[in-house]
Amino acid sequence: MTNHEAGAAEMLPGLRASVADAKAKAAATRARKAAEFEPAEIDPVARVLVDVPLAHLDRPFDYAVAVKDAATAVPGARVKVRFAGQDVDGFVLERTATSDHPGRLQPLRRVVSAEPVLHPEIAALTAGIAERYAGARADVLRLAVPPRHAATEKEPSQAAAETDAKPDPTAWEHVVHGPAFLAHLYDGASPRAVWNAAPGDDWPTMLAHAVAATSASGRGSLICVPDQRDAVRVSTALDTVLGADQHVLLSAEAGPAKRYREFLAVSRGARTVVVGTRSAALAPVHDLGLVVIWDDGDDLHAEPRAPYPHVREVLALRAAQQGTAMLVGGFARTCEGLLLLRSGWAHELTSDRAVIRARARVDAVPAEDRAVGSRIPRAAYDVIREGLTSGPVLVQTPRAGYAPSLACERCRTPARCTTCAGPLALGGPTTPPTCRWCGTPDPAWACRECGHRGLRAPVRGEARTAEELGRSFTGTTIRSSSSDRVLTQVSDKHDLVVSTVGAEPPAEGGYAAVVILDTWLTLARDDLRAHEEALRRWMGAAGLVRPGGRVVVVGDPAVPALQALVRWDPAGFAERELAERTQTRLPPAARLATITGEPGALDDALTLLALPEVADLLGPVPAGGAKDEQRAVIRVPLASGPALSDALGELQRVRSARKLDAVRIQVDPLTI
Incomplete structure (x- = not known):
């Protein structure tokens, strides 16, 4: 035995004695505090929803309320409690006289704030949301109650003045x-x-x-x-x-x-x-x-x-x-x-149909042949020119930027970066082609297929569209609205507003005309809701027209979504969409849920999941993205939606209790 080992052996009994003394002192302190604890006379039990996002612990826990906290530990108040050996946040759901817990209740550590921020109806709502989406109430509560700001909480809230406003x-x-x-x-x-x-x-x-x-x-x-x-x-x-x-x-x-x-x-x-x-x-x-x-x-x-x-x-x-x-x-x-x-x-x-016909005239015109370089049909130009004589005109285009994608002018091969093979794009009329992935400029680009150096833009953004329209309508103010700079509103001046989808600013008094371009690109989304979403975007832009204005949509008039826009018939289009989804058992005619995770974790989840008999399990298939993840889709009839949520909720509790690897569960996702 070395000298170091001998010294450690001699010190070991002393260390053990010190640890024993520390434990004894801690036990004595707890006993003294327990003896000094005086429960509240009325409703000495607080049911607390603890802020722990673990599904198997997603329930209220009972804590004792001391006399000093009797007036402040009100339902809805924020508190600190001892849970699993550490202090955690929580909300008091209610105060009761008794508890079902057979042992001695831990007292509340402290009342953080007596402000009742979690109201009973919101507490019940968060429980329903968590059940509906197979989640934890703690996660929903973070959406319902904002973080506390102590200084602001001390300020009084001045009541609104009396008003005699009446509806018109x-x-x-x-x-x-x-x-x-x-x-x-x-x-x-x-x-x-x-x-x-x-x-x-x-x-x-x-x-x-x-x-x-x-x-x-x-x-x-x-x-x-x-x-x-x-x-x-x-x-x-x-x-x-x-x-x-x-x-x-x-x-x-x-x-x-x-x-x-x-x-x-x-x-x-x-x-x-x-x-x-x-x-x-x-x-x-x-x-x-x-x-x-x-x-x-x-x-x-x-x-x-x-x-x-x-x-x-x-x-x-x-x-x-x-x-x-x-x-x-x-x-x-x-x-x-x-x-x-x-x-x-x-x-x-x-x-009524008469009101809609009087409000706006909607026309669909086919796009001209892109091979001749024309993108905006003559009919659309005429509507823009006529509209500018009486007010502002809106032009909607689905892509931002200048030329977000490029191709060889001769053979139409997509232009790719020589460094990383990423897609090339133009940021402006005087900038060289630049890779959208690595940012490397390529001013000397040449097509790998035919060697041609000319480029064309199959898709043109709002900046390029504004440039083209500026050359056609000289003397007119062209204003752009996109993700880089979203206009909140425009005046009734005779301006031409070019906007991406979702960034259309309302005009004072409405637009004299609205032109919707590149509808083929909006419909090309790889999404189950592509056509529904396209019609929603077009109607959102067309709805900004002033009464008696003109709307022109450029695209194939035979497309059902364009027909619905021309007729202004969102109800008929929804009927058609729902009928198709009912036949194919797609949402919302059926209830869907996805489980995404690494292969091992997903396999464990599917093994533990007790699905209803009417459920269909689709997959697993690769989920895509950077991670090596897989996704399984579960489909049930609409009437069995609550049973699916219950099964997924129980899966979350079992996984949480067994500390299994994480998976992501989504009920009724917008996209799959």
């Missing part, structure tokens, strides 16, 4: 049963409807009058829109109809302090009207009477974080739980909206 029935008089819908809201009823707006409808103002009718009955309202631009438009309309400071705007654009301040105003009942993006769907509005979702087909309504809920489903669940009215609005109609109508859960709100 004439705002909805051109909609069949529209005035009756407002009358029901005014009388305190809870109608549910799917509304398809007509071209030129000032939909933010129409929604504001629906909110005014609901407010007149003493109830609150909640409006969810896809993005910040739409939220600002609705907010402006609410200020006009209801008056200033009568509502709050909840969106991710606000900073932590402002967002929490607005949330507290809603939570405390100082504001009962909320407009915002997808996170606003869980706002704790007092006396909620109306929930609204605008443009429910927009993929921005789908939450990208687990458990991936969709705003439409969240609001429908909330309307059912709280007995509120619901309005699903948009220029287009989704198949999910059609299902709400077919089930009788909602009623249809549309404009």
Whole structure:
């Protein structure tokens, strides 16, 4: 034995004695604190939802409430509790007199804030969302309750001033049963409807009058829109109809302090009207009477974080739980909206055909032969020229940039980078071809097939489109709106606005004409919803036209989506789409779920999953992407959707308890 080993052996008994003394002191301290603990006289038990995203622990736990915390540990308050040997956050769900736990309850470590931020109806809603999407309530709560801002919490929330705003029935008089819908809201009823707006409808103002009718009955309202631009438009309309400071705007654009301040105003009942993006769907509005979702087909309504809920489903669940009215609005109609109508859960709100014909004339013109270099047909040029004489004109193109893809001018072979074989693109008229993958410029590019050095652009972005139109309409101001710079609004000046899909700015008074280009590219998406999404995008642009304006769409008139646009028939197109999906058993005619993960983890998950007998298991197949992942698709009839969610929820609990490798589960994903 070395001297070092001998010294360690001599020290070992002393270390053991020190550890034993430390344990004894800790036990004595715990015993003393337990002896000093005095439970609250009334409801000494708090049921706490612990912020632990583990499915097998996704349930309330009972904790003891001390006298010092009796007044602050109210339902909805944030607390710290001891859980699995560490301090974790949690929310008090309720206070009770007794507990089912047979042993001694751990006391609350401390009450972080006595502010009740988790209301009972929101707690019940988060439970329903977690069950519907086979997720954990802790993940849903992160979407429902924003992070605490202590300084903001100390500020009082000033109540909104009294207002005598009344709805204007004439705002909805051109909609069949529209005035009756407002009358029901005014009388305190809870109608549910799917509304398809007509071209030129000032939909933010129409929604504001629906909110005014609901407010007149003493109830609150909640409006969810896809993005910040739409939220600002609705907010402006609410200020006009209801008056200033009568509502709050909840969106991710606000900073932590402002967002929490607005949330507290809603939570405390100082504001009962909320407009915002997808996170606003869980706002704790007092006396909620109306929930609204605008443009429910927009993929921005789908939450990208687990458990991936969709705003439409969240609001429908909330309307059912709280007995509120619901309005699903948009220029287009989704198949999910059609299902709400077919089930009788909602009623249809549309404009008469005569109103639609008077509002806008929509024409489809075939694209001219690209081989001769012409991209915009003469008919479209004529509509642009005529429209510019009376107001602004909108041109929609599906791609941003200048020339996002290039090909050999002679043999049409796609132009690739000589360094990494990535696609070449042009960023401007004077820049050399540059690789979109590695960024390497290639000014001396030559085709590998024929050696030709000339390039052509099969697809042209909004910058190139604006350049072409600028040469054709000299003296006209050309304005671009795309992801790099999105215009919020344009004036009624006679300008030409070139915009990518989704970035179309509304014009003051509406556009005199709207031209939609490259429809073939919009339809070429590799997606089950490609045609539905294309029609939604085209109608969103065409809906910005002023009453009596012109709309020209360039493409094959025989395409069903273009026919639906020309007839302005979103209902008929939705019927056709749903019929096809019913035959092929695709959503929403069936319920789908995907399980994605590494092969071993996916195999374990499928082995443990107890599927309903009517379920079809498709795959696994490679999921694509950088990781070596596979994906399995599970399909069940629509009526068996709850059983599928239950089975997936149980799988999550078993996997969590056994600490198996992670897999990603999505119920009703937008894309597969």
